[in-house]
Amino acid sequence: MTNRYAVILAAGQGTRMKSKLYKVLHPVAGRAMVQHVIDQLNTVKLDKMVTIVGFGAEKVKDQIGQASEFVVQDEQLGTGHAVLQSEALLKDKEGTTIVACGDTPLIKGETYQALFNHHEESGAGTTILTAKTDNPAGYGRVLRNETNEVERIVEHKDASEGELLVNEINTGTYCFDNQALFAALQEVSNDNVQGEYYLPDVIEIMRNQGKKVSAFLTPDFEETLGVNDRVALAEAEKTMKKRINEKHMRNGVAIIDPDHTYIEPDVVIESDVIIHPGTIIKGTTIIKTNAEIGPNSEISNCSIGEATIVKQSVANDSKIGDRVKIGPFAHIRPDSTIGHDAKLGNFVEIKKTELGDNSKVSHLSYIGDAEVGSNVNIGCGTITVNYDGTNKFLTTIEDDAFIGCNSNLIAPVKIGRGSYVAAGSTITENVPEEALSVARARQTNKEGYVTNLKNRKRD
Ligand code: UD1
Ligand code: CA
Numbered sequence: 001m002t003n004r005y006a007v008i009l010a011a012g013q014g015t016r017m018k019s020k021l022y023k024v025l026h027p028v029a030g031r032a033m034v035q036h037v038i039d040q041l042n043t044v045k046l047d048k049m050v051t052i053v054g055f056g057a058e059k060v061k062d063q064i065g066q067a068s069e070f071v072v073q074d075e076q077l078g079t080g081h082a083v084l085q086s087e088a089l090l091k092d093k094e095g096t097t098i099v100a101c102g103d104t105p106l107i108k109g110e111t112y113q114a115l116f117n118h119h120e121e122s123g124a125g126t127t128i129l130t131a132k133t134d135n136p137a138g139y140g141r142v143l144r145n146e147t148n149e150v151e152r153i154v155e156h157k158d159a160s161e162g163e164l165l166v167n168e169i170n171t172g173t174y175c176f177d178n179q180a181l182f183a184a185l186q187e188v189s190n191d192n193v194q195g196e197y198y199l200p201d202v203i204e205i206m207r208n209q210g211k212k213v214s215a216f217l218t219p220d221f222e223e224t225l226g227v228n229d230r231v232a233l234a235e236a237e238k239t240m241k242k243r244i245n246e247k248h249m250r251n252g253v254a255i256i257d258p259d260h261t262y263i264e265p266d267v268v269i270e271s272d273v274i275i276h277p278g279t280i281i282k283g284t285t286i287i288k289t290n291a292e293i294g295p296n297s298e299i300s301n302c303s304i305g306e307a308t309i310v311k312q313s314v315a316n317d318s319k320i321g322d323r324v325k326i327g328p329f330a331h332i333r334p335d336s337t338i339g340h341d342a343k344l345g346n347f348v349e350i351k352k353t354e355l356g357d358n359s360k361v362s363h364l365s366y367i368g369d370a371e372v373g374s375n376v377n378i379g380c381g382t383i384t385v386n387y388d389g390t391n392k393f394l395t396t397i398e399d400d401a402f403i404g405c406n407s408n409l410i411a412p413v414k415i416g417r418g419s420y421v422a423a424g425s426t427i428t429e430n431v432p433e434e435a436l437s438v439a440r441a442r443q444t445n446k447e448g449y450v451t452n453l454k455n456r457k458r459d
């Protein structure tokens with residue numbers, strides 16, 4: 001088996017993005033472009049992966065973490081110069097090196113694998129991954145001779161009018177015989193319109209050295225999109241969204257309007273889940289069978305149980321049980337656990353709260369820093385008063401308790417099992433089990449008050 005190495009080019013600032021963020025960190029489906037490239041390359045067994053990052057690109061290094069070794073390219077003098085920065089790590093090794101760009105986030109692992117296989121079977125010095133498109137503007141063009149062999153690549157900016165008509169493009173991904181690559185890179189000059197050391201010039205150099213140059217034409221141009229500006233970024237997002245949604249639909253998920261459903265790559269959804277339009281599902285969310293999500297909901301890093309319904313709501317970093325009804329317009333904030341058969345209705349906000357099975361908070365309440373047992377009913381307008389401006393305090397509501405409407409529970413406080421809190425109470429002390437607590441001013445009716453007032457005015 002041939003040794004396999006990868007070099008990922010990720011040092012460019014990306015001037016055409018007009019952004020302070022390094023180009024390769026712009027997210028597609030919530031994940032940095034360069035991370036997509038690394039993840040897909042990692043589906044191929046590699047002996048070494050080296051990412052070329054720009055000077056001061058700490059955020060790029062942070063993103064890459066342990067996934068790849070990296071080398072800094074102090075000045076961005078071109079893609080050829082970028083690959084040369086990995087010389088010390090790779091130059092003497094025997095095997096195949098794939099060079100991939102950090103701004104082509106849609107290329108699939110299987111395409112990288114097919115390119116490696118094609119290259120190694122053909123015994124070429126280099127194999128270029130190419131694609132055909134009706135709109136090749138901006139890409140390097142693949143120039144072939146009369147016998148259809150690849151002669152060289154010309155950059156858009158250096159191309160003649162005739163060359164611009166060529167519709168086969170360089171995707172920016174190549175396999176090389178590793179040692180031949182570093183030998184050829186020594187000969188690359190910057191004698192071109194952009195004054196850069198172009199990696200594609202290696203093709204012509206190798207050809208002149210009598211090495212076989214091969215091209216592997218992928219049928220899917222869409223996959224090879226290079227993201228240089230925000231227009232292409234939106235296009236990549238669209239393609240990735242379609243790819244992810246189709247995967248889920250093939251697995252039995254009903255997505256009512258795939259054009260308006262946004263699911264990040266790590267989300268797991270079981271069959272027979274229904275997803276309504278305008279729904280965004282992020283991070284490591286897991287959704288169990290028969291759940292129904294949306295419309296217009298945003299779920300991030302949650303687990304959602306079987307047959308649970310979430311309508312027009314937001315949920316983050318929480319665990320939600322089976323057959324729960326959420327929304328419309330509920331907000332579940334981090335570290336909450338919602339039991340089976342629970343209900344969170346209109347304009348309810350829950351934070352860092354454990355809500356037991358079959359408990360209900362149906363309307364207009366804030367429940368934060370609370371431990372709520374099972375079969376608890378929390379009336380409309382209840383507030384756990386959890387914050388004194390400095391510290392947060394716990395509210396405990398035991399099983400079967402009933403909290404009347406418009407109550408303030410001033411934490412730390414405990415409402416005992418099976419007790420009642422009368423509507424409008426401001427509870428400052430613990431309520432014993434099975435007790436009724438009334439904590440509000442007693443009502444006084446002043447009989448005839450209005451009549452007297454009216455009579456006085458008439459006099
Ligand atoms: C490049 C190719 C072009 C190809 C296209 C495919 C060259 C000269 N041109 O053009 O033939 O059709 O990709 O998308 O290679 N980078 C560095 N250091 C540098 C310059 C670039 O690391 O000094 C990185 C960038 O971060 C980027 C990648 O290399 O990830 C490609 O560079 P970019 O400037 O986007 O090249 P293109 O003009 O798109
Ligand atoms: Ca590019």
